[in-house]
Amino acid sequence: MKFWNRSLTVLSLSVMLVAAGCGSNAGTAGNAGGxxxxxxxPEAGADxxxxxxxxxxxxxxxxxxxxxxxxxxxxxxxxxxxxxxxxxxxxxxxxxxxxxxxxxxxxxxxxxxxxxxxxxxxxxxxxxxxxxxxxxxxxxxxGSGEHDHGHEHEHGEEAHExxxxxxxxxxxxxxxxxxxxxxxxxxxxxxxxxxxxxxxxxxxxxxxxxxxxxxxxxxxxxxxxxxxxxxxxxxxxxxxxxxxxDKEFTEALKDSKRKDFITQHAAFGYLAKQYGLTQVPIAGLSPDHEPSAAQMAEIVEFAKEHNVKTIFFETLVSSKVADTIASEIGAKSAVLNPIEGLTEEELAGGLDYIAVMRQNLDALKTALNE
Structure with missing residues (x-):
């Protein structure tokens, strides 16, 4: 491990502080950004x-x-x-x-x-x-392709103990x-x-x-x-x-009225598979994919046929496609967050992975029981 340069720096600072009669320890500073x-x-101790x-x-x-x-x-x-x-x-x-x-x-x-x-x-x-x-x-x-609309995710028998x-x-x-x-x-x-x-x-x-x-x-x-x-x-x-x-997801989703959900980005295949759901993606794995008119029409047809009332989009990318489909079928659009990154506002609000996943669970519970 590449520790020696930092070790010398901290040792030098410690000697200077002791010589100056200061009793505080030298700490390691974190890097900004990310x-x-x-x-x-925190400050390094003897142990x-x-x-x-x-x-x-x-x-x-x-x-x-x-x-x-x-x-x-x-x-x-x-x-x-x-x-x-x-x-x-x-x-x-x-x-x-x-x-x-x-x-x-x-x-x-x-x-x-x-x-x-x-x-x-x-x-x-x-x-x-x-x-x-x-x-x-x-x-x-x-990956779920933009023409597959999630139907390859069969309702498997997932054991959750x-x-x-x-x-x-x-x-x-x-x-x-x-x-x-x-x-x-x-x-x-x-x-x-x-x-x-x-x-x-x-x-x-x-x-x-x-x-x-x-x-x-x-x-x-x-x-x-x-x-x-x-x-x-x-x-x-x-x-x-x-x-x-995991237990919260299992308990909350097992008795849902419906098992399929439409999302703009095909990011939720593992979540769907784990909890017996079917992801119906508008686009494929690329969040910035622009679906063709034929693909849009196919999703609209699916949504009408299955009485879908919520179209999910995500943070960090435009909701334009989801909003267009929602408007076409008289549904609403809502966020289902793939947690690929949090915004400054989300971070400032104290959100983290588990908190956002609970928001996703709430959104899914609502959409699957409409």
């Missing part, structure tokens, strides 16, 4: 020398949120995508690439979400950067304290917005978010093995919150 600012470690504070970069908001809960006060966590920016539109600058290379850890989702990841990791070879792919070992679905999350596809079992990492590495598919045909939005299923948190825990424990017990304790605490969230 989708949620940065999570700065936690500043030389061992990890410098972590995360690719976009969910990775930042999961990582900061696992890392706690043992890391400075900085997000790369600025608040309010659609991560599909973000590309690292040379300065970003240099900053990543100088970090100890990069946490990214994978599954094709970050088209720039392969290039960045190649450029960082030999720097000692630890890369953590949060979606590693998760069965990644093919408290404290257990069984994921039959690929036999990927998650158990507390154990980390199953099976299967091949997900390939990055270039700098396009369609993710190479894969659906990377695994974080929108709380059960799969748990697996991502566990992968991050494992990676940080490899980066700083002396703190693996702390990382596990932190992860356990956050996983308990995610398990409670």
């Amino acid at each position: 989708n949620n600012g940065s999570s700065a470690a 936690k020398p500043a030389a061992e504070i990890l410098e972590i970069k995360t690719s976009f908001y969910p990775m930042y949120e999961f990582t900061r809960h696992v890392a706690g006060d043992l890391a400075n966590v900085e997000n790369l995508v600025p608040a309010g920016m659609e991560p599909h539109d973000w590309e690292p600058t040379p300065q970003d690439m240099a900053a990543i290379s100088e970090a100890d850890v990069l946490v990214y989702n994978g599954a094709g979400m970050e088209g720039w990841a392969e290039q960045v990791l190649d450029s960082a070879k030999g720097t000692g950067l630890k890369a953590i792919e949060a979606s590693h070992g998760i069965e990644v679905m093919e 408290e404290g257990e999350h069984a994921h039959e596809e690929g036999e990927h079992a998650h158990e507390e304290g154990e980390h199953a990492h099976e299967g091949e590495e997900h390939e990055e598919h270039g700098h396009d917005h369609d993710h190479g045909g894969l659906d990377p939005h695994v974080w929108l299923s709380p059960a799969l978010a748990i697996q991502e948190v566990r992968n991050i825990e494992k990676g940080l424990s490899e980066a700083a093995p002396e703190y693996k017990d702390t990382f596990k304790a932190n992860a356990d605490a956050y996983v308990a919150e995610l398990e409670a969230l």
Whole structure:
């Protein structure tokens, strides 16, 4: 790990302060910016020398949120995508690439979400950067195309037991304290917005978010093995919150009047599959896709046929398409947030992943019971 420069700086400052008769300790300053600012470690104590504070970069908001809960006060966590920016539109600058290379850890989702990841990791070879792919070992679905309208998401028999999350596809079992990492590495598919045909939005299923948190825990424990017990304790605490969230979704959605919902962006396939719903996307995986007149007509026909009263759009992109369809069928439009990034206003209001997921649950409960 690349701690020595920070260690020398803190040591020099400490000597100067002692010489001046000052009793305060030197602290580590967090970096400004990112989708949620940065999570700065507190002052280093005797049991936690500043030389061992990890410098972590995360690719976009969910990775930042999961990582900061696992890392706690043992890391400075900085997000790369600025608040309010659609991560599909973000590309690292040379300065970003240099900053990543100088970090100890990069946490990214994978599954094709970050088209720039392969290039960045190649450029960082030999720097000692630890890369953590949060979606590693998760069965990644093919993306829902704009012509499919979500019908490939069959109502499977999903088992939801408290404290257990069984994921039959690929036999990927998650158990507390154990980390199953099976299967091949997900390939990055270039700098396009369609993710190479894969659906990377695994974080929108709380059960799969748990697996991502566990992968991050494992990676940080490899980066700083002396703190693996702390990382596990932190992860356990956050996983308990995610398990409670998963139970809320299960209980709230199991008896819904309808099981299909129309959304502008095909981001909710994993959530739909987990809770026995069917996502009907207006567009494909790209949030800025403009559907053709024929596609719009097909969605309007589906909505009328199924008496749909809510068309979902998302934050960070225009609601124009959803509003047009809603107007055509006399429905309303509402937000279903893919949590790819939070706005400055949302952050200022104290929202986080779990809070926004609860907003999504409320929106789904309303739409599915109209």
